[in-house]
Amino acid sequence: MDASVNSSRLATSLTGEIASRAATLTAFKASLSGARPSPEFDPPLAALWWAAKGGWNEAHMIVQNETSAEAAWVHAYLHRVEGDLGNAGYWYRRAAKAVATGPCEAEWEGIAAILLERPTA
Numbered sequence: 001m002d003a004s005v006n007s008s009r010l011a012t013s014l015t016g017e018i019a020s021r022a023a024t025l026t027a028f029k030a031s032l033s034g035a036r037p038s039p040e041f042d043p044p045l046a047a048l049w050w051a052a053k054g055g056w057n058e059a060h061m062i063v064q065n066e067t068s069a070e071a072a073w074v075h076a077y078l079h080r081v082e083g084d085l086g087n088a089g090y091w092y093r094r095a096a097k098a099v100a101t102g103p104c105e106a107e108w109e110g111i112a113a114i115l116l117e118r119p120t121a
Contacts, residue, residue: 044070
C-alpha cells in the first residue's frame with residue numbers, strides 16, 4: 001500500500017474521530033436544556049454541566065470532595081470563574097494542569113471535550 005492511501009485512510013479516520021467528538025460535545029451542550037444533569041455523567045462532568053447552567057454552588061459541592069485529577073481540574077475552573085485565582089492555582093496544581101489564561105467559556109469547552117473523550121466504564 002502506498003503512502004498516499006495510508007495518508008488518506010488516516011485523514012478519514014481522524015475526520016471521523018473529530019466529528020464524533022464534536023457530536024459528543026454537541027450532545028452534552030444540548031443536555032443543558034434539561035433540569036438536571038444526566039445520571040450517567042460522572043462528578044466532573046456533572047459539575048461542568050451545573051457550571052454551564054450558572055449553578056456554581058451545585059458544581060462546587062460536587063467536586064469539592066472528589067479526589068480525581070479531573071475533578072481537581074473542574075474545581076480549578078470553578079474558582080477561576082469565581083475570580084479566586086489563588087485557590088484556582090492550587091487546584092490547577094492538584095490537577096497537574098497549566099493555569100488557564102484564555103476566556104472561561106473556551107476553558108469550559110476544552111475541559112468538557114477532554115472529559116467526554118475518556119473511555120466509559
